[in-house]
Amino acid sequence: MTLPDGSRAVAADYTEPSWRARCLVVGGDNDRPELLAGACRGADLLVHEATYDADTLARIGPEPMHSSARAVAGFAAAAEVPNLILTHFSPRYQHGGRRGLPLECLEREARDVYEGTLYLAADFDRFELGRDGGLQRTGPPYD
Structure with missing residues (x-):
């Protein structure tokens, strides 16, 4: 647009770019996270169940249709999803491992294969x- 003084006004000089849409994918009760590969292409966040650690899942077998922390984190790394929230843990995992296995073993297992932002969700957590x-x-x- 040409102004009365002859100078040009260009919209890009007066506007801010639109925010890029964010994309998140939620998966649960899924023993094959790779099934979400198409949905995760370009995703910013994957929220997925990690009911077991890999050793426990190997002992239990495929029947429960759940994933291990290692499988989900490995998938998220391969899919280049920068943020991962693991959830839906078996009650056999407890903070500190006072009764059963320590929940922290799931985080360690995921960290072995995933370098992005990682959280283990707790009831009533909020994320932004x-x-x-x-x-x-x-x-x-x-709170």
């Missing part, structure tokens, strides 16, 4: 996926 695609835990809903 920022406009820049960064993920952070913002707390439980009633």
